[in-house]
Structures are given as C-alpha cells and as structure tokens.
Amino acid sequence: MPNSRKSAPQEQREHDELPKFVRIAWGLEQPGTRGPRRGVSLQRIVEAAIEVGDAEGASALSMARVAKQLGMTTMSLYRYVDSKDDLLELISDAVVGPGPDLDAQPGWRAGLREWARLELECIARHEWWLDLPIRSAPLGPNNLSWLEAGLRVLAPTGLAEQAKTDMVVGLTLFVLARARLARDVRTATDEYAAVLPRILDPERFPHLLAAVEAGVWSGSDADTDGALGDADLLFGLDRLLDGYEVFVSSYTAARERAGTDEG
Structure with a gap:
C-alpha cells in the first residue's frame, strides 16, 4: 500500500498557500517574525482589540x-499581523x-x-x-468548532451531509440576522408603539392596530431565556426548529419505507 503521509516540504508548501490569518489562527505560523523581538503575545493583541470594541x-x-490600547506604536503592531x-x-x-x-x-x-441559545x-x-x-466563510478554529458541534448534534438523524450542513448554516444565519435586528430596533420599539396608532387608519390597518393594542411592540413580552432580551427571537427560533423537525421526520419515514420495500 502506498504511503499517503505527506512530506514535510509538501505540508509546508500547502501551509504557505493558506491566507496569513488562517496560518496564524491555526498555529501554522508564528506572528511577529519581522523586526525586533516581540514584546506582547498575539492573544493579548486580540484581547486588547476586543476591549476597544466593547468600549467604542x-x-x-x-x-x-x-496599538494605542496596548501602549505600542502602530508599526510595532504590524510585526504581529499584516x-x-x-x-x-x-x-x-x-x-x-x-x-x-x-x-x-x-x-x-x-x-x-441550545447551540443557538449559546x-x-x-x-x-x-x-x-x-x-x-x-x-x-469562517475559517478560524473557533468558528469551525461551532459548525462541528452543530453537525455532531445532527449526526444521529442519518441525514445526508449536505442537509445537515445546510441546517446548521441556516440556523446560524437566522440567529445572526435576528440578533442584528433585535439590537438595531431595541431602542425604537417604544417610539414605534407610540407612533403607529396616530398614523394608521383602523379600516385600512385593523390587524396591525390589533397587534399594537395587544402590546406587541411595548416590550412587555420579556424574554425569560435572557438572550438579547428578545422573546420574538426565540419564538422564531422554535418555529424554524419546527420546520427542521418536519424535515427530519419525513426523511426518517422515507428511509423506513425504503427499508421495508427492500425487505
């Protein structure tokens, strides 16, 4: 049997063809090879960047x-990331x-x-x-470990790999889109509930006004799960999973029928 193990030079060539941030993220290349000896770690640089994001x-x-957050010069930071x-x-x-x-x-x-909630x-x-x-597409080890976790959860269903991947990707797209919307409109919901009754004609918009009067945009329907304070988000998540459940059940029933026919 031929030896499928790659030679060190071959592995190095393949690593060199990867984007720089991928090589750094996966530990295939040490950052900071240019200029004087490094004074901080890449982890600390990323932590400092997150501190800036949290604050500003x-x-x-x-x-x-x-670089300012770290007390470094900007040029010094380029020794770590390009x-x-x-x-x-x-x-x-x-x-x-x-x-x-x-x-x-x-x-x-x-x-x-639980994956979506986390x-x-x-x-x-x-x-x-x-x-x-x-x-x-996400290429970092953490992002890919999330994808792996979602696929592992779906493994017992016996679904095709494409279907499982589409389900996990569809789930995260829903989470990201709904989370962004929840954040962007959070501060506007009270104004929305106050303005709509003043501009909507009851004969033309009876159902929308009924929703307003029911407190849909009043913020009274608090999210007990604590994820971004948005109960609507979790309602939509559960409805998405309802659809997934129908799909998995249909697949399982079709597979059982096929097994019976073969028997």
Whole structure:
C-alpha cells in the first residue's frame, strides 16, 4: 500500500498557500517574525482589540487604536499581523470562543436550540461583533468548532451531509440576522408603539392596530431565556426548529419505507 503521509516540504508548501490569518489562527505560523523581538503575545493583541470594541464599537477597530490600547506604536503592531483585515478575522474568531459541548442534550432538536441559545449569549456579550465585515466563510478554529458541534448534534438523524450542513448554516444565519435586528430596533420599539396608532387608519390597518393594542411592540413580552432580551427571537427560533423537525421526520419515514420495500 502506498504511503499517503505527506512530506514535510509538501505540508509546508500547502501551509504557505493558506491566507496569513488562517496560518496564524491555526498555529501554522508564528506572528511577529519581522523586526525586533516581540514584546506582547498575539492573544493579548486580540484581547486588547476586543476591549476597544466593547468600549467604542466595531468602527473604532483600527491598527492605530489597538496599538494605542496596548501602549505600542502602530508599526510595532504590524510585526504581529499584516493588516487590519487579518486582525478583524482573528477578533471575529476569538469573540465566539470554542464551540459548545452538547452531548448531554436529549435529542438533536434540544441540541440545536441550545447551540443557538449559546451563540446568542456570545453575541450579547459583544454585540458590536455583528458589525464586523464578512469577507469569506469562517475559517478560524473557533468558528469551525461551532459548525462541528452543530453537525455532531445532527449526526444521529442519518441525514445526508449536505442537509445537515445546510441546517446548521441556516440556523446560524437566522440567529445572526435576528440578533442584528433585535439590537438595531431595541431602542425604537417604544417610539414605534407610540407612533403607529396616530398614523394608521383602523379600516385600512385593523390587524396591525390589533397587534399594537395587544402590546406587541411595548416590550412587555420579556424574554425569560435572557438572550438579547428578545422573546420574538426565540419564538422564531422554535418555529424554524419546527420546520427542521418536519424535515427530519419525513426523511426518517422515507428511509423506513425504503427499508421495508427492500425487505
């Protein structure tokens, strides 16, 4: 049998072809090889950048601002990362942290709900993370460990790999979009509830006015799960999982029928 093990030079060539931030994030290359001996760690640089984001928002994240947070010169920071884009990629991966261990969850649906709830908790701690640009599919170890955790939860369903991946990606897209909307409109909901009754014609908008009168935008329907304070978000999450459950049940029934026909 031929030896499939890659030679060291071959592995090095493959590593060199990866984007710089990917090599750094996965420990395939040590940052700070240019200039004098390093004085801080890459982890501390990323931590400092997150401190800036927490205090001033994503728009404040520049190489100069992060360098100032560390008491460094901007040029010194370039010894660790080549560009602001690379730094933002490292920050994005660091904020979400390692993927969760969901082995104790009773079933795939409970596992995915907990997965989404924990993702919401990460976002709630650093909401400015939602404003970071998305330039490619996530390639950092933390982001990919979240994907791995979601796929592991769905493994017992027996679904095709494409279907499982689409479900996890669809779930995180829902979480990100709904979290961003919840954050952006949070401060406007009271104004919304006050203005609508003044501008809506009851004959033309009877159902919308009924929703206003029921307190839909009053903020009274508090989120007991604590994720971004948005009960609507969790309502939508549960309805998405309802659809997933129908899909998995249909797949399981079709597979059982196929097995019976073969027998």
